[in-house]
Amino acid sequence: MPAALAVSGLVKRYGAVDALVGVDLEVRESELVGLLGPNGAGKSTLVKIACGLVRPTSGRAEVCGARAGAREARAAMGYLAELFRFPGWMTADELLELHQRLAGSRGGERERIELLELVGLEEARKRAVEAMSKGMQQRLGIAQALVGSPRLLLLDEPTSALDPVGRRTVRKLLEELQRRGVSVLLNSHLLSEIELVCDRVVILLGGRVVSAGTPAELSRPRGVEIETSQGKRTYPQAGREDVPKLIADLVRDGQDVYGARVLTSTLEEVYVEAVGGETS
Amino acid sequence: MTAVLTIAGYGLREALRRKVFVVVCVLTAAFLALYWLGARYAFHHVEGVVPPAGVDARTFAGAFLFGMAMFATLFLGVVLAIFLTLGTVRGDAERNLLQPLVVRPIGRATLLVARFLGAAAVCVPYVLILYFAGMLLTGLEGSWWPDRIVTPGLELAAGVLVVAALSLLGSVFLSSIANGIAVFMVFGAGLVAGLLGNIGHVLNSSGLIHAAKIAAWAIPFEALYQDALRAITEKTSGLTGFLLRLGPFGGAEQGGIGLRLWVVAYLVIVGAIAIAGFARRDL
Ligand SMILES: Nc1ncnc2c1ncn2[C@@H]1O[C@H](COP(=O)(O)OP(=O)(O)O)[C@@H](O)[C@H]1O
Numbered sequence: 001m002p003a004a005l006a007v008s009g010l011v012k013r014y015g016a017v018d019a020l021v022g023v024d025l026e027v028r029e030s031e032l033v034g035l036l037g038p039n040g041a042g043k044s045t046l047v048k049i050a051c052g053l054v055r056p057t058s059g060r061a062e063v064c065g066a067r068a069g070a071r072e073a074r075a076a077m078g079y080l081a082e083l084f085r086f087p088g089w090m091t092a093d094e095l096l097e098l099h100q101r102l103a104g105s106r107g108g109e110r111e112r113i114e115l116l117e118l119v120g121l122e123e124a125r126k127r128a129v130e131a132m133s134k135g136m137q138q139r140l141g142i143a144q145a146l147v148g149s150p151r152l153l154l155l156d157e158p159t160s161a162l163d164p165v166g167r168r169t170v171r172k173l174l175e176e177l178q179r180r181g182v183s184v185l186l187n188s189h190l191l192s193e194i195e196l197v198c199d200r201v202v203i204l205l206g207g208r209v210v211s212a213g214t215p216a217e218l219s220r221p222r223g224v225e226i227e228t229s230q231g232k233r234t235y236p237q238a239g240r241e242d243v244p245k246l247i248a249d250l251v252r253d254g255q256d257v258y259g260a261r262v263l264t265s266t267l268e269e270v271y272v273e274a275v276g277g278e279t280s
Numbered sequence: 281m282t283a284v285l286t287i288a289g290y291g292l293r294e295a296l297r298r299k300v301f302v303v304v305c306v307l308t309a310a311f312l313a314l315y316w317l318g319a320r321y322a323f324h325h326v327e328g329v330v331p332p333a334g335v336d337a338r339t340f341a342g343a344f345l346f347g348m349a350m351f352a353t354l355f356l357g358v359v360l361a362i363f364l365t366l367g368t369v370r371g372d373a374e375r376n377l378l379q380p381l382v383v384r385p386i387g388r389a390t391l392l393v394a395r396f397l398g399a400a401a402v403c404v405p406y407v408l409i410l411y412f413a414g415m416l417l418t419g420l421e422g423s424w425w426p427d428r429i430v431t432p433g434l435e436l437a438a439g440v441l442v443v444a445a446l447s448l449l450g451s452v453f454l455s456s457i458a459n460g461i462a463v464f465m466v467f468g469a470g471l472v473a474g475l476l477g478n479i480g481h482v483l484n485s486s487g488l489i490h491a492a493k494i495a496a497w498a499i500p501f502e503a504l505y506q507d508a509l510r511a512i513t514e515k516t517s518g519l520t521g522f523l524l525r526l527g528p529f530g531g532a533e534q535g536g537i538g539l540r541l542w543v544v545a546y547l548v549i550v551g552a553i554a555i556a557g558f559a560r561r562d563l
């Protein structure tokens with residue numbers, strides 16, 4: 001089975017601006033990949049190329065085996081833009097119905113109700129978009145992206161307007177999608193979020209991938225910290241496998257050992273290291 | 281097909297919410313009321329006028345007034361067509377409304393065609409209703425009826441479709457306001473070219489006539505309008521017909537089958553350029 005999203009050597013220039021300078025990235029079947037990076041790194045550009053809104057300058061992008069932007073590619077994906085607007089006069093239900101028709105979904109009312117429940121908007125079914133808070137609109141946007149049960153979901157900063165409860169709803173939703181085998185590419189700068197749900201993380205900086213791997217791979221060991229009667233001591237070169245020997249040595253020297261901890265860097269540390277402290 | 285209907289309906293509901301139809305209805309009602317008053321007074325006066333020999337005052341007044349009504353019909357139809365289409369691509373993309381629709385499988389070409397058909401479904405009936413309303417008022421007030429009843433109305437409707445197509449094409453490259461201004465300027469330029477052509481006929485200036493002819497075919501709503509004006513006094517001969525053809529609401533240009541074929545080809549060409557431009561556009 002082809003990858004849900006396969007990107008290689010992707011380059012995008014907007015006039016004199018290099019938005020992407022050769023990106024390789026893959027989102028495999030039922031994988032949830034987090035795309036991280038400071039503002040202007042090229043995250044939105046990458047997602048827009050994947051859904052056919054923007055044409056790449058060079059390189060290849062395929063969705064479920066079809067060239068990005070082709071009809072079959074668009075039929076296989078759902079997309080929520082970073083900046084989006086739905087007509088204010090439409091109700092949640094009407095919006096989903098519009099997208100069902102455009103996506104050729106036969107889910108009918110059942111699908112619409114299920115999607116609204118999934119994003120916690122079942123009460124707002126008949127409410128007009130203009131009467132919704134930004135956070136509600138964002139959740140409606142996620143429901144809209146899920147119309148027609150796409151195999152690949154492209155979410156560009158889907159939680160930027162959500163409060164902690166809304167974020168939790170989205171996190172639960174992503175976990176549910178993972179169970180259903182949907183592949184997701186999630187743009188975000190909320191590291192904790194990505195760390196909690198993503199199978200893999202890709203960090204983008206200046207239009208190129210500077211770091212990629214599972215959260216565990218990226219969280220490199222930073223030594224071992226051992227607490228004895230003389231206080232805490234760090235062994236920066238040591239790893240998990242060295243702990244028994246370190247403790248044995250200390251005990252042999254007559255020290256009392258109160259605790260030992262294998263140190264790993266958090267995703268935040270990895271991120272800050274990767275982007276060199278750069279912010280927008 | 282469902283997708284075409286869906287997008288066309290979507291475009292019209294959006295227009296409804298933006299009060300486009302309210303504005304057009306108010307303008308239309310105002311125009312019809314004024315026109316009815318004007319026709320009533322004009323025909324009343326004609327009773328007492330002694331025209332020069334060879335001129336039939338009633339025919340002259342009827343054709344002149346109805347020519348004016350046709351101009352208003354074209355103008356209001358053009359306003360409606362432009363409002364319905366001016367922001368279709370860039371305008372809606374800048375408001376972030378377009379992207380969620382474009383990423384769906386329907387595709388960009390279908391989206392443009394659907395928006396054109398949606399505008400056509402409103403503009404054509406509108407123009408025909410207004411055209412026949414004007415005709416009815418003229419006929420009832422002055423007992424004057426045009427020489428051709430249906431064709432001129434269809435030509436006006438086709439002229440409005442040409443403007444709708446140009447406005448859609450413009451929307452691919454220009455933001456809403458710039459596009460609206462540009463299309464109105466093209467419309468105005470076409471009308472001026474038509475008037476220059478009329479003057480050219482009076483002065484018998486082949487250069488002016490030639491220039492106006494080129495302009496009328498380059499933006500063929502003008503050639504259609506001219507042909508429609510010509511058709512309403514097609515059988516009016518003598519000095520009356522001559523004078524009418526000179527006036528601002530006289531059609532000097534003859535269209536014929538060549539014009540109709542050209543209009544169809546023109547719509548296809550404009551559509552193809554718009555679709556090609558849209559396909560290349562980053563959103
Ligand atoms: N339509 C555009 N025209 C010109 N430059 C653009 C356009 N879209 C994005 N850019 C530029 O491309 C770079 C990447 O932008 P973007 O993909 O939006 O980054 P991110 O989503 O990571 O913040 C930025 O420098 C941005 O200014």
Ligand SMILES: [Mg+2]
Pocket residue numbers: 040043044045082
């Ligand atoms: Mg972005």
